[in-house]
Amino acid sequence: MSLSKADVEKVASLARLKLTDEELSTMTRQLDQVIQYVQQLEELDTSGVQPMAHTADLANVFADDLLRASLPRDAALANAPKRDDECYLVPPVLGD
Amino acid sequence: MTNTAYETIIGLEVHVQLQTNTKLFCRCSTSFGAEPNTQTCPVCIGMPGSLPVMNRQAYALGLKTAVALNCQIPEFTKWDRKQYFYPDLPKGYQISQFDLPMSEHGWLEISDPKGAFETKKIGITRAHLEDDAGKSMHDEAAGRSDSRIDLNRTGTPLLEIVSDPDLRSADEARAYLSELKLLLTYLGVSDCNMQEGSLRVDANINLHIAQGERTAATPIVEVKNMNSFRAVERALRFEANRQFESWQANPVELGSPGGHKTTRGWDDQMQITRIQREKEESSDYRYFPDPDLLPVTATEADVASVRGALGELPAALRVTLAKKYGIDAYDADVLVNQGRPLVAYFEELAAACDDGRRASNWVQQDVLRLLNEMDATIDQFPVTAAALGELLKFIAAGDIDNTRAKDVLQEMIDAQSSAAEAMAKLGIEKVDASDLESLCRELLAANPAVVADLKEGKMKAVGALIGQAKKQNPNVNPAQIKSICIELVKQL
Numbered sequence: 001m002s003l004s005k006a007d008v009e010k011v012a013s014l015a016r017l018k019l020t021d022e023e024l025s026t027m028t029r030q031l032d033q034v035i036q037y038v039q040q041l042e043e044l045d046t047s048g049v050q051p052m053a054h055t056a057d058l059a060n061v062f063a064d065d066l067l068r069a070s071l072p073r074d075a076a077l078a079n080a081p082k083r084d085d086e087c088y089l090v091p092p093v094l095g096d
Numbered sequence: 097m098t099n100t101a102y103e104t105i106i107g108l109e110v111h112v113q114l115q116t117n118t119k120l121f122c123r124c125s126t127s128f129g130a131e132p133n134t135q136t137c138p139v140c141i142g143m144p145g146s147l148p149v150m151n152r153q154a155y156a157l158g159l160k161t162a163v164a165l166n167c168q169i170p171e172f173t174k175w176d177r178k179q180y181f182y183p184d185l186p187k188g189y190q191i192s193q194f195d196l197p198m199s200e201h202g203w204l205e206i207s208d209p210k211g212a213f214e215t216k217k218i219g220i221t222r223a224h225l226e227d228d229a230g231k232s233m234h235d236e237a238a239g240r241s242d243s244r245i246d247l248n249r250t251g252t253p254l255l256e257i258v259s260d261p262d263l264r265s266a267d268e269a270r271a272y273l274s275e276l277k278l279l280l281t282y283l284g285v286s287d288c289n290m291q292e293g294s295l296r297v298d299a300n301i302n303l304h305i306a307q308g309e310r311t312a313a314t315p316i317v318e319v320k321n322m323n324s325f326r327a328v329e330r331a332l333r334f335e336a337n338r339q340f341e342s343w344q345a346n347p348v349e350l351g352s353p354g355g356h357k358t359t360r361g362w363d364d365q366m367q368i369t370r371i372q373r374e375k376e377e378s379s380d381y382r383y384f385p386d387p388d389l390l391p392v393t394a395t396e397a398d399v400a401s402v403r404g405a406l407g408e409l410p411a412a413l414r415v416t417l418a419k420k421y422g423i424d425a426y427d428a429d430v431l432v433n434q435g436r437p438l439v440a441y442f443e444e445l446a447a448a449c450d451d452g453r454r455a456s457n458w459v460q461q462d463v464l465r466l467l468n469e470m471d472a473t474i475d476q477f478p479v480t481a482a483a484l485g486e487l488l489k490f491i492a493a494g495d496i497d498n499t500r501a502k503d504v505l506q507e508m509i510d511a512q513s514s515a516a517e518a519m520a521k522l523g524i525e526k527v528d529a530s531d532l533e534s535l536c537r538e539l540l541a542a543n544p545a546v547v548a549d550l551k552e553g554k555m556k557a558v559g560a561l562i563g564q565a566k567k568q569n570p571n572v573n574p575a576q577i578k579s580i581c582i583e584l585v586k587q588l
């Protein structure tokens with residue numbers, strides 16, 4: 001299968017990325033190459049292979065429900081492009 | 097009105113916050129109402145390089161709930177990233193469960209004591225564990241100014257409980273929610289506080305409309321923004337009507353052009369639903385297994401031990417109470433629906449006065465009324481079950497009648513005294529049997545007309561004597577006056 005420009009446009013819009021026509025062409029070519037590379041895996045017969053959820057052969061790793069200190073608010077907000085004393089500020093969120 | 101029959105098809109998605117101290121994947125506090133952005137850390141605000149670790153208690157509470165909902169618990173479960181962009185989702189994805197949820201295929205039985213619908217089992221499609229998003233606050237009045245984001249809630253453990261589309265009316269939806277909430281409360285897994293967002297409900301609804309031989313389905317609508325069970329009920333009624341009217345004006349079927357699923361928000365002020373953003377297709381979330389989290393396994397023995405520790409749940413408890421105390425199914429339902437602490441009070445009271453029916457009546461008529469007046473819960477009720485039991489024993493012994501006993505209960509509350517003390521304070525004394533009999537003889541002698549009526553079998557006439565007896569001695573027991581007078585008239 002090969003990737004279309006429309007596919008890339010859709011993925012870009014889901015990722016909230018705005019691409020110029022030139023970027024779109026470049027991305028479509030590059031992403032297509034990546035997919036074709038990965039597609040080589042399809043040549044393998046995996047019918048007898050169990051799906052794997054994780055590369056580490058571990059399960060049931062839990063932490064106890066014990067409170068630890070959170071970040072001071074100023075530290076948490078430090079990287080925000082826009083903030084007030086208490087909150088991150090973002091362009092108005094519409095709808096719900 | 098029209099003769100076209102339609103059936104309403106409803107499925108509910110309930111998100112319930114699990115009662116843990118800390119978040120699902122980090123150890124920040126989950127407590128409600130803290131100063132904005134004071135309960136966050138690199139994990140829950142999605143800083144690069146931070147790693148989530150599953151909260152043991154959150155998983156345990158989720159499993160307990162799933163088992164109580166009669167779900168099958170797969171041996172293996174994992175978590176996936178559900179990717180979308182929203183300012184209150186700092187990681188850029190929610191950690192949820194896609195193809196291998198921790199539980200599926202359960203059921204919850206609902207019934208209506210008033211018989212509005214038949215008792216039925218509502219299928220539970222799945223219950224899975226995921227993390228919550230933060231909160232966006234937008235000041236409508238300020239117009240185009242920025243939204244403020246508080247990430248304290250981000251990462252709080254949620255159990256998403258999805259029902260099958262088995263509900264057929266707003267009444268059934270309401271009953272399902274009430275029963276689910278009651279179950280969650282009995283399990284102690286959530287405080288279910290809708291005002292604080294601990295329990296949130298979304299509904300999927302459409303109609304099946306008979307079209308001669310075949311049935312046409314209207315496009316599915318997901319209804320959001322319902323902030324109370326009453327709002328759910330009203331929104332579903334509204335939406336069923338709206339879909340039917342829309343169908344009549346322009347019949348568009350599910351899956352046909354223009355018949356895709358839409359999302360509508362309930363406007364409680366206007367009592368209508370309004371169209372919201374188009375729902376992204378499930379595949380647009382681009383789920384994939386979260387490589388930062390390890391899977392969880394559950395053995396049959398694990399599940400059996402969880403099941404063994406559930407305690408008696410509402411459905412079973414209703415049956416037990418009715419049988420053990422000889423009370424009606426309706427009464428058992430009222431008691432159980434008040435929650436486990438009230439049931440415990442009732443059981444203690446029934447044991448103390450050795451009369452389940454009397455205890456049930458007093459709890460329902462008086463204790464609940466007083467609690468309502470005091471705006472209190474049973475834990476705050478000033479009269480212990482043992483103390484009230486004492487009073488009920490005086491009633492059973494005929495020392496005091498029901499009406500007077502209500503005054504005594506009020507006095508017990510006001511003076512924080514025992515039943516005996518309160519009765520003494522109100523001047524209530526047991527009237528000696530021989531005094532009662534001589535009082536009745538006097539009354540009969542003074543009221544020949546009443547005696548004549550009684551002889552003719554007009555038993556209601558005795559009421560006049562009871563009134564006079566109470567005037568002479570407020571401590572007399574009306575039931576005793578009645579039976580003695582009737583007995584004496586028979587001997588005349």
Ligand SMILES: [Zn+2]
Nearest residue numbers: 122124137140
């Ligand atoms: Zn955190």
